[in-house]
Amino acid sequence: MVSNATAKVELTIDGQSLKVDATATVLEVALAHQVEIPYFCYHPYLSVPGNCRQCEVKVGSRQEDGSIRWMPKLQVSCNMPVAEGLVVDTRCDEVIQAQKNNMEFLLINHPLDCPICDQVGECWLQEHAYTAGMGETRFREEKVHMDKRVDIGPHVLLDKERCIQCTRCIRFCDEVTGTSELALMARGNHTEVDIFPGRPLDNPYSGNVVDICPVGALTLKEFRFKSRLWFLKTADSICPGCARGCNIKIWHRDHAIARLTPRDNPEVNKSWMCDQGRLLAPTLEAGERVREPRVEGKAVDWQEALDEAVSRLRRSGRPAGVIHPWSTLEEGWLALKVLAAAGEGGRPMLMALPAHEQGEDDDLLLRADKSPNRRGLENLLTARDAESASVADLLDRAVAGELSALLVVGEDLATLVSEEKLAAATAAGLELIVVASHENATTRAGTIVLPAGIFPEVDGTVVNFQGRVQVMRAAYPPPFLARTGAWILTRLASRLGDGSEDARPRDLFDELAAQVPAFQGLTFARLGAGGCVLPGGACETPASGSVG
CATH class of the missing domain: 3.40.50.740 (Rossmann fold)
Structure with missing residues (x-):
């Protein structure tokens, strides 16, 4: 998140001059000012590996004579700190082509199973493929096939073919819960996310890896194939499960809860919630209702x-x-x-x-x-x-x-x-x-x-x-x-x-x-x-x- 620090620097993004906190990154500033930069691996409450490369932008510095000295290569905006006089271009041909090239690599081995994927409607890969992709593929060889519907814990299923190795789930388990059940295995185009043998993903916050997965690689068993997103209505509320009062979003249909997901509140629960609260619906809906006075x-x-x-x-x-x-x-x-x-x-x-x-x-x-x-x-x-x-x-x-x-x-x-x-x-x-x-x-x-x-x-x-x-x-x-x-x-x-x-x-x-x-x-x-x-x-x- 953009810091509340008082020190400010002035930079330019797509011709827009901004005064921003000196500790922010280019991506944070762009998101805060409605400048669209596609990304996958960045998350405001996790470390910044810069490994998906989708958020690359053109960066330079303004010289005394008013000219701009551009860096020789594009920079990942999620890991690029702001600086006085920084100039950022997110829409030039070079950046757009780089985004298309990166999307092409991400899609080479990705299965074309969008019609049956539970992530449809909230899939970042699908969205970025539409806004920042090639629109067609040059890849004619056989895709690398991996295990699908892998049971990695009491609430989560893993589809290894859909994974883009953004490592969000791994960083969550390492940095937030401290349980480290997940890791990257193998090398090259056979790299895959998996649990360590004998260590299922069973921490009390395991459902959060589903929320932060930008694709359909991790799905919640309790919501899997339950409803398409566009059939659901939402309401912002507070989880009643304990005295924490996590901010949540209620997804519902036909007077029934389809799922509960966290809402961002940095002062209460950030963007996390526990599995007890997430799976509260069956308890609430169990039993016979009082029908009349x-x-x-x-x-x-x-x-x-x-x-x-x-x-x-x-x-x-x-x-x-x-x-x-x-x-x-x-x-x-x-x-x-x-x-x-x-x-x-x-x-x-x-x-x-x-x-x-x-x-x-x-x-x-x-x-x-x-x-x-x-x-x-x-x-x-x-x-x-x-x-x-x-x-x-x-x-x-x-x-x-x-x-x-x-x-x-x-x-x-x-x-x-x-x-x-x-x-x-x-x-x-x-x-x-x-x-x-x-x-x-x-x-x-x-x-x-x-x-x-x-x-x-x-x-x-x-x-x-x-x-x-x-x-x-x-x-x-x-x-x-x-x-x-x-x-x-x-x-x-x-x-x-x-x-x-x-x-x-x-x-x-x-x-x-x-x-x-x-x-x-x-x-x-x-x-x-x-x-x-x-x-x-x-x-x-x-x-x-x-x-x-």
Whole structure:
């Protein structure tokens, strides 16, 4: 990436005079200023080998008399540092011919299997062959044939014939994960990428080699032949898999996730994501969805369900709440408003925010805390002076007759306590108002069940473990009669006299930011693509949604 260093130099690219950071390379400057230079091996978060040679440009220096002294040979722009007075030509005949010659060499042994290749639609070789290639081949000899569909790990297949030896995958395993499963084997036109014997590509970030492969050599088993790219829609969102909050792109079709890929955010996940997050879709889509609102097991319309929920909450005098840390800030804020409006004044709200931890933190992205918004919800609870309690404590209070209504947002209580303890609380008269996406022990025990959306069906904001507020966007609406948690809780709060039913997530964020000290100075409009650091800190907006 182009450095933030203050030292500047002036150079000229294709007649355009630019002042740029002195530590940048010619390719970085060109990409930052929409000057198209084809490349394969360069990646902003990996070392620069300059081995594909596709990014060659003509370079010279301007002399005192105004003339240009050109270097005798073309230079690879990815490895060429900028300098004062540098002159770069990316479109002269010499450069164009060099690009065509290089593409001809890359295509000599490349198989002509584009119609059946999974990379179609996002293949850099195909794109550059069209924009910078010969348009025809002079090669009439037999191509070198290599192994295809090689199983190199639990998630990745390798087609050695399609590989152009850019070494991106090798450098990722060497420099990012430090696991070094891949290497170049053999020599000459028999050179191939492969794993070391007995060492499969099984690190927790193996799917990233598929993302950074510029051709169809590395494919993800879980997405292979699943859909052509042009049939998919996309939405920018945040991975809910852990407290890191990796920036991701949701690729979806027919209200189902086809794949999840990382988006570039230098402050959070760069352009990487873990395999757990990448393969989260089957977990999210498993199980039976809650299809319609229910009151005491009977399906009802939304009007009746919401009115009944408000009646039960008011009648309780002091309802308590349980909220899953997958909930957005807006959902958490609304849940607190509902409890405050339904409860008797003078006593703090009772709220449980269960922990969801598994494994350990690693040195790259993975966090043991599997809650994408725990830090944000904790800030809300502190600001509203809510009294923290465990789920077990709340159920004990119910059994003792001290609690008669519990608002449950997104949690299955039976995963936190025994079903027997839950049954004892409901037998003692505890009424459960459950906002849930999937059927579970809690919905079966619920007095009122309100069907809700789940990632990737909700809009809102979350705060990662670093204190960065980020925007989570919906890819498609909830199915059946389900609504987003914010939609449900907004209407409960409105019926209790707090707020409007028409409040949007962005309006709710601005409202809470004005009232919660940790968020003061922030607005939804300021969050942008990269998010903002609490409290009211610097906001980052990546230059693009993805990195090649």
